[in-house]
Amino acid sequence: MQISSLSKSATIEDVARAAGVALSTASGAFSGKKRMSEQTRATILQAAQELNYTPNPHAQRLAGGRSLKHIDLVALRLDVGMDARKAQRIQRLLTERGYSAPLHAYGRSVGEGQVDQRGLMETIRRQQPRAIVCDTTSLQDEVLEELKCFVAEGGMVIGYGYHDLDFPGDQVIFDSRHGISQAVRHFHSLGHERIAIGFPTHPHNTGPRLRTFQNELVSCGLRFQAQWVFHADGGAEDAETEEIGVHMAARFLRLAERPSAIFITNDYAALSFMAELHRAGVEAPRDISIVGHDDRPLAQRAWVPLSSFTHPVEEVAQCVVQMLEERLEGRAADEARVIVVRGELRLRQSTAPLLVDKGRSVKAKGK
Amino acid sequence: MQISSLSKSATIEDVARAAGVALSTASGAFSGKKRMSEQTRATILQAAQELNYTPNPHAQRLAGGRSLKHIDLVALRLDVGMDARKAQRIQRLLTERGYSAPLHAYGRSVGEGQVDQRGLMETIRRQQPRAIVCDTTSLQDEVLEELKCFVAEGGMVIGYGYHDLDFPGDQVIFDSRHGISQAVRHFHSLGHERIAIGFPTHPHNTGPRLRTFQNELVSCGLRFQAQWVFHADGGAEDAETEEIGVHMAARFLRLAERPSAIFITNDYAALSFMAELHRAGVEAPRDISIVGHDDRPLAQRAWVPLSSFTHPVEEVAQCVVQMLEERLEGRAADEARVIVVRGELRLRQSTAPLLVDKGRSVKAKGK
DNA sequence: TTGTATGCGTTATCAC
DNA sequence: GTGATAACGCATACAA
Numbered sequence: 078m079q080i081s082s083l084s085k086s087a088t089i090e091d092v093a094r095a096a097g098v099a100l101s102t103a104s105g106a107f108s109g110k111k112r113m114s115e116q117t118r119a120t121i122l123q124a125a126q127e128l129n130y131t132p133n134p135h136a137q138r139l140a141g142g143r144s145l146k147h148i149d150l151v152a153l154r155l156d157v158g159m160d161a162r163k164a165q166r167i168q169r170l171l172t173e174r175g176y177s178a179p180l181h182a183y184g185r186s187v188g189e190g191q192v193d194q195r196g197l198m199e200t201i202r203r204q205q206p207r208a209i210v211c212d213t214t215s216l217q218d219e220v221l222e223e224l225k226c227f228v229a230e231g232g233m234v235i236g237y238g239y240h241d242l243d244f245p246g247d248q249v250i251f252d253s254r255h256g257i258s259q260a261v262r263h264f265h266s267l268g269h270e271r272i273a274i275g276f277p278t279h280p281h282n283t284g285p286r287l288r289t290f291q292n293e294l295v296s297c298g299l300r301f302q303a304q305w306v307f308h309a310d311g312g313a314e315d316a317e318t319e320e321i322g323v324h325m326a327a328r329f330l331r332l333a334e335r336p337s338a339i340f341i342t343n344d345y346a347a348l349s350f351m352a353e354l355h356r357a358g359v360e361a362p363r364d365i366s367i368v369g370h371d372d373r374p375l376a377q378r379a380w381v382p383l384s385s386f387t388h389p390v391e392e393v394a395q396c397v398v399q400m401l402e403e404r405l406e407g408r409a410a411d412e413a414r415v416i417v418v419r420g421e422l423r424l425r426q427s428t429a430p431l432l433v434d435k436g437r438s439v440k441a442k443g444k
Numbered sequence: 445m446q447i448s449s450l451s452k453s454a455t456i457e458d459v460a461r462a463a464g465v466a467l468s469t470a471s472g473a474f475s476g477k478k479r480m481s482e483q484t485r486a487t488i489l490q491a492a493q494e495l496n497y498t499p500n501p502h503a504q505r506l507a508g509g510r511s512l513k514h515i516d517l518v519a520l521r522l523d524v525g526m527d528a529r530k531a532q533r534i535q536r537l538l539t540e541r542g543y544s545a546p547l548h549a550y551g552r553s554v555g556e557g558q559v560d561q562r563g564l565m566e567t568i569r570r571q572q573p574r575a576i577v578c579d580t581t582s583l584q585d586e587v588l589e590e591l592k593c594f595v596a597e598g599g600m601v602i603g604y605g606y607h608d609l610d611f612p613g614d615q616v617i618f619d620s621r622h623g624i625s626q627a628v629r630h631f632h633s634l635g636h637e638r639i640a641i642g643f644p645t646h647p648h649n650t651g652p653r654l655r656t657f658q659n660e661l662v663s664c665g666l667r668f669q670a671q672w673v674f675h676a677d678g679g680a681e682d683a684e685t686e687e688i689g690v691h692m693a694a695r696f697l698r699l700a701e702r703p704s705a706i707f708i709t710n711d712y713a714a715l716s717f718m719a720e721l722h723r724a725g726v727e728a729p730r731d732i733s734i735v736g737h738d739d740r741p742l743a744q745r746a747w748v749p750l751s752s753f754t755h756p757v758e759e760v761a762q763c764v765v766q767m768l769e770e771r772l773e774g775r776a777a778d779e780a781r782v783i784v785v786r787g788e789l790r791l792r793q794s795t796a797p798l799l800v801d802k803g804r805s806v807k808a809k810g811k
Numbered sequence: 812t813t814g815t816a817t818g819c820g821t822t823a824t825c826a827c
Numbered sequence: 828g829t830g831a832t833a834a835c836g837c838a839t840a841c842a843a
Contacts, residue, residue, distance in 0.1 A: 086570075088835095088836055089836070089837065089838095090837095098813075099813060099814040099815075100815085100837085101813080101814065101815075101837095101838080101839075102812085104837065104838060105839095108838080110839090111812085111839095113812060113813080117812085117813090132836080133570065133837070134567075134570055135502040135505045135572070135837095136502075136506050136819090136835070136836030136837045137836080137837060138502045138819090139500070139502045139503050139506055139818095139819045139820065139821090139835090139838095140818075140836075140837040140838045140839080141819090141837070141838050149546070154532075155528070155531075155532040155535065155547070161522070161528075161532075164522075165521075165549065168522065168549055169551060172549065172551065172559055172564070173551075177564075177567050178548075179516070179547060179548050180522070180548070181545075181546050181547075182532065182535055182539070182547075184536060184539065184540075192539055192540070197539070199498065200501075203453075203498055203500065203501055204502075205502070316741075317741045318741075319741035319742045319745055320741050320745075322745070323741075323745055345742060348742065348745075349741070349742055349745040352745050352746060352747055355747065373684075374683075374684045374685075374686035374687050374690075374716070375686045375712060375715065375716055378687075378689070378716040378720065379719060380719055380722065380747040455819095455820055456820065457820080457821095465829080466830040466831075467820095467821090467830080467831085468823080468829080468830060468832090469828085469829060469830070471821065471822060471823085472822095472823095472828095472829090475822075477822090477823090478828085479828070480829080481828070484828080484829090499820080499821070500821070502819090503819070503820030503821040503835090504820080504821055504822075505835090506819090506820080506821070506822090506834095506836065506837090507821040507822040507823080507834075508822045508823080508835090
């Protein structure tokens, strides 16, 4: 096979001429929408092969409308955490299935360096992809409008995120509140009563999860303390996740009354939190029980193996792609579907029952 | 502003009609390539605004050639390590500058689940972006051919990677061999003579770095041992980086003669390696000195703070974008340029001088 | 079954 | 300055 494309790319007209057929015949041979003799078809495909012909995607879309093999992916950020992995995994699965699936990032939804979400989505919509797969976390309303336009124009939309919302397409939801309930119940079953939570993100998006946390405490008969809620605030919003764990540790150590258990919704933050407390002489699980989130390999391999809640990235990605394919193949009900995916608690050494009299028990243990 | 795009999108003809001018006048008003009264121009822009007009990108590219604000990004993988961060950072910078910069991933270059690199690049090339920014790590030759075609057709290419290669455009190189030299010299200056290296990747791409390692050992008068080179092999290629560190630790512990120092080219692998040795009673830096790579925040915050070689992601990304902009604005020499970027060693507690008589010194230390 | 004509939305080249 | 007209490459309806 020669790479002859140094000259101008061949057009379908060139192919038709080479194959000795009319232009429309050649077109029909590629789309398959036209009945013709196997003989002619073979000749045309052969000619296309030799000329190294590839259809011009812009001409195709100008003439025929939507492109079939192009799906745009939109994520919030690509540089951090499991959301990035989901987007990347979805891209991978789609690429393997022969789709072109470029990935676009919104940038952060809060604070400086913000990207024009609406503009980005409009640009994408104008490209007329077959579908848009979109991370719905902190999607602005104007973006939802754009997506609705896109669907109205015949596009297809699949979303994934942490809470379902009024959305013009199917959604795959990882139920992050379930993890919070599980963690709280676990701590409670171990006898803990002073339970904290740490979100290594901007407070902006933690409302629903925080409410779940409060409700769960109440239903366990425990009290909620605002100072036992940790966020990436006070200038730490831009820090790397691990740094946020360090900040949390500093705040924790300044507390007059310390919790005996904490759920930190990111393993790396939890690990640096744990290491930082260790330096201050506060040990897990003796002095504090810690549960992380995402169940990264390092959690299991850490100095003190970290209990963690799993984050089924693969499952989410596969659900998204499956729903998408069902829609593309027209075998899906009209109304938008919602699939909920859940993780589970993996217990390791960073959590332990609360010791009633801490001092004595520790001594006894140390003997 | 109303979102009227529920109906079919306005075309330039609609704008011209609304503004009471000819179609081509309207076109000229947008491109600015036509002289006209400010009055007319304002009217046209106004009309476009009201009709919520956006040019159809496909029609533009069909007619006018290359799109100006579209730059395609191509990376190897997006799900792991610092290469992903570079791609993401470049995307960010370009998006902030008003470019549409979708990110495509090749998938892995070796092993199963391989993506058709050539096909992907061809698809991208056919989209006629203004430029292609490409991770050159383990680029297949056919892809280089595609890129050359792209340049021949008037496109622009910028590459970034770990070694410069015969490439049809500017390149930004992070000199990974420099880090290896630095690490070896550091160990040597501490008195270490049995020095190992660990690459948490497939052996496929480590050739040049391994040679640098050997050369550096020789120039320090030290011996090279093949069994002191660790790779992600034996089925571990697909494992997460941290898991590879665990595998390396297992192999290390089985060694008849153990090295006293090791450079592992990824912090997470180095951390899990260190934790795993700890469980086996082998402590850093007492029994082994460890240097990681990338200088991730967790390295600094780990149980034993890890010495690490920095990885200037930001610098690479900025160099790439700067070179690109210089080219786009035509203020760059014709011949392809190469910029080399280097990191530096950050020393922490995981490295220490070799103790001449380990047993006695340790006892003395413990007193 | 095969060839022909028209339109998609834009840019660019001309005459006016 | 402004306004028709021809590409650009493909799909499709329609005529042969």
